[in-house]
Amino acid sequence: MRDLSVYLYLFTFFSLAGWCLEVIYRSLFAGRLINPGFSKGPYLPLYGVAAVILTLCIDAMPGGTYPAALEFFAKALLYGLVTTGIELLTVLVFGRFLGRPLWDYSGEPLCIKGCVCLKYSIFWIVLAFGFEYLLLPAALTLRGVLAPAWTDAFCAAVCVVLAIDFLWQFSLSVKQRYAREDGGRQIDWLEFNHILRPLLDSPEVKRLADYKHHWNKNRLEHSLEVAWHGYSVCKRLGLDYAAAARAGLLHDLFFYDWLTEGPRLHGFRHPRISLANARTITSLSARERDIIRKHMWPLTVVPPRYPEAWIVCMADTYCGIKDYVVLSRKLNEG
Numbered sequence: 001m002r003d004l005s006v007y008l009y010l011f012t013f014f015s016l017a018g019w020c021l022e023v024i025y026r027s028l029f030a031g032r033l034i035n036p037g038f039s040k041g042p043y044l045p046l047y048g049v050a051a052v053i054l055t056l057c058i059d060a061m062p063g064g065t066y067p068a069a070l071e072f073f074a075k076a077l078l079y080g081l082v083t084t085g086i087e088l089l090t091v092l093v094f095g096r097f098l099g100r101p102l103w104d105y106s107g108e109p110l111c112i113k114g115c116v117c118l119k120y121s122i123f124w125i126v127l128a129f130g131f132e133y134l135l136l137p138a139a140l141t142l143r144g145v146l147a148p149a150w151t152d153a154f155c156a157a158v159c160v161v162l163a164i165d166f167l168w169q170f171s172l173s174v175k176q177r178y179a180r181e182d183g184g185r186q187i188d189w190l191e192f193n194h195i196l197r198p199l200l201d202s203p204e205v206k207r208l209a210d211y212k213h214h215w216n217k218n219r220l221e222h223s224l225e226v227a228w229h230g231y232s233v234c235k236r237l238g239l240d241y242a243a244a245a246r247a248g249l250l251h252d253l254f255f256y257d258w259l260t261e262g263p264r265l266h267g268f269r270h271p272r273i274s275l276a277n278a279r280t281i282t283s284l285s286a287r288e289r290d291i292i293r294k295h296m297w298p299l300t301v302v303p304p305r306y307p308e309a310w311i312v313c314m315a316d317t318y319c320g321i322k323d324y325v326v327l328s329r330k331l332n333e334g
């Protein structure tokens with residue numbers, strides 16, 4: 001194990017050197033000057049971290065124990081695993097917090113979800129060997145000729161600036177992500193209300209609140225929940241979300257307690273009863289009619305014709321199961 005100040009130096013040196021490498025590489029390909037990385041300053045801590053971990057690996061494998069070819073392949077494998085692992089971990093952690101990837105290798109052959117790919121993994125292995133035989137000795141030689149106190153002070157100062165810069169950018173990005181998501185949700189909610197407002201004002205829809213539907217919900221609450229899920233999923237898939245919202249709200253427009261009254265075979269018959277009632281309060285498109293009529297599929301035998309009808313049917317099933325899972329938990333707790 002080397003002295004801690006050596007690792008601090010290697011981290012700083014290779015964070016700065018990695019930034020220079022990426023500036024040259026990316027700017028040459030883009031034909032314009034590019035400042036790579038997440039932070040604003042001239043450093044890429046990912047390279048610094050990789051340099052420290054690779055140095056630990058090199059120190060742990062002094063060599064000379066096994067045949068040279070075997071050691072070479074073992075090292076290549078280890079370097080590939082370490083560098084690709086660092087790359088994968090970085091993109092997954094950042095993707096989780098920021099809601100966007102730091103880079104995207106989609107389009108490269110043999111890539112995993114755009115996070116890592118064979119081409120760059122081979123490049124990192126070559127770079128790791130270059131690091132072991134050229135860059136690390138050169139960096140350590142340079143350190144030997146520099147004044148130790150000044151070098152340590154410089155490295156510590158760079159690391160403090162880097163840490164502040166990184167945390168600042170990270171908090172800004174996380175804030176932007178949540179502001180973006182909150183804004184999107186609020187816009188969705190306003191639009192959902194706007195689509196349903198005329199129906200929600202009708203006495204027939206208001207009456208749904210008088211009927212218990214599932215153990216913890218009246219029929220209006222259940223219908224609104226199904227409408228919201230139908231609307232949200234259809235909107236994200238580029239489908240007719242207004243139809244999903246409207247028909248979702250009207251899919252159980254019947255006026256009896258289905259547990260104690262109403263027609264026999266309620267499960268089979270209530271979609272048609274709901275459709276007939278819905279037609280008395282609004283005109284319905286073919287898609288909306290299909291959603292209401294088929295929402296109990298497979299009980300209704302004929303499968304839904306439109307994707308929106310499949311989605312509302314699944315949303316209704318999901319909401320029903322969710323309500324009864326909550327009920328069974330409550331009963332078990334009680």
Ligand SMILES: [Fe+2]
Pocket residue numbers: 251252270295296
């Ligand atoms: Fe239903």
Ligand SMILES: [Fe+2]
Pocket residue numbers: 222226251252316
């Ligand atoms: Fe329902």
